Amino acid sequence: MASGAVRGNNSGNKLRYILRIGGNRLRWPPANIFVHGIRLMNKAHRFALLALSPSLLAFPVPATAQMPVPPPVEQSTADCARPVYASDQLVCSDPELRQLDAELAAKSRVPAAWSGSALIESDGQWFKRRSHCAFESDHRICLLQSYRDRLSFLESATQTRDQMAVASCAMWGLVEIDRMPNGYRIVRTRQNQALKAIAAPASGQSIWKPVWAAESRPSSIDFKSYDGRRISCKVKR
Numbered sequence: 001m002a003s004g005a006v007r008g009n010n011s012g013n014k015l016r017y018i019l020r021i022g023g024n025r026l027r028w029p030p031a032n033i034f035v036h037g038i039r040l041m042n043k044a045h046r047f048a049l050l051a052l053s054p055s056l057l058a059f060p061v062p063a064t065a066q067m068p069v070p071p072p073v074e075q076s077t078a079d080c081a082r083p084v085y086a087s088d089q090l091v092c093s094d095p096e097l098r099q100l101d102a103e104l105a106a107k108s109r110v111p112a113a114w115s116g117s118a119l120i121e122s123d124g125q126w127f128k129r130r131s132h133c134a135f136e137s138d139h140r141i142c143l144l145q146s147y148r149d150r151l152s153f154l155e156s157a158t159q160t161r162d163q164m165a166v167a168s169c170a171m172w173g174l175v176e177i178d179r180m181p182n183g184y185r186i187v188r189t190r191q192n193q194a195l196k197a198i199a200a201p202a203s204g205q206s207i208w209k210p211v212w213a214a215e216s217r218p219s220s221i222d223f224k225s226y227d228g229r230r231i232s233c234k235v236k237r
Contacts, residue, residue: 076123077105086134087143094140100147107154120198121211126150129226136207145208149200153210156184156198167221167233172196175233177221185214185221187233199223 078085078101080092091097109123121129126146133142161178169175174190187196199214202224209226223231 074124076109076127077101085131087131087139090134090139091143097140097143097147100144100151104147104151104154107151109154120195121153126211133208138207142207145206149208149210152182152184152200153198155182156180156186161186165221165235166190167235169231169233171231172233177233177235187223197223 078088078091078098080088080098083089083092091101130143130146130150133139133146136142159180159182162181163179165177165179167175167177169187172187172189175196176188176190176193178186178188180186183201185197185199187199188194189196197212199212200210202213202215211226213224215222215224219235221233221235223233
């Protein structure tokens with residue numbers, strides 16, 4: 001392949017390059033490129049254009065103005081009119097999942113009395129975690145478990161407790177732990193009944209991780225959050 005050498009000069013306020021290709025000296029850009037177009041260039045000029053292409057592509061390109069992207073609309077159930085998320089698309093195409101989504105939409109949201117606790121997952125927080133089921137090994141099973149967990153979580157607010165235990169917790173102090181008919185546990189402070197957590201029964205087989213899961217032991221109840229936090233409560237006799 002012919003070797004080339006490039007030398008630049010800036011005479012007449014026009015930057016030109018003199019290329020030596022094979023024994024021929026060429027001025028770049030050739031005068032006729034702007035008059036007659038690239039079709040009229042001879043072979044040497046075309047070769048020179050290819051030789052300079054990488055450097056031409058490296059020239060800075062002015063950034064074009066971009067319209068600001070609006071934030072996504074906050075959701076707590078699937079939007080089957082405009083399903084954007086992969087989880088929404090699966091929910092809207094699956095009869096069982098869509099039925100669970102409709103049941104959730106019909107239920108009241110997190111009670112106002114619960115919203116003050118940092119340990120209670122809001123509707124929006126649950127929905128974002130639910131959407132992450134798309135990254136799990138079994139997308140559909142994860143969604144089924146997430147909906148059933150959320151429905152049971154909300155039902156706990158309207159159920160009458162089966163059992164109550166008084167316990168001392170490392171983080172919460174003295175608490176009452178109510179066991180609900182659906183197996184969930186509600187933790188409230190002993191002194192002023194402030195809500196601390198609502199925990200699902202612990203399950204090692206679940207893909208979905210409840211915001212809190214409770215495991216009963218002979219003398220304690222251990223709580224584990226989806227993000228790895230642990231709180232152990234010693235039950236008082």
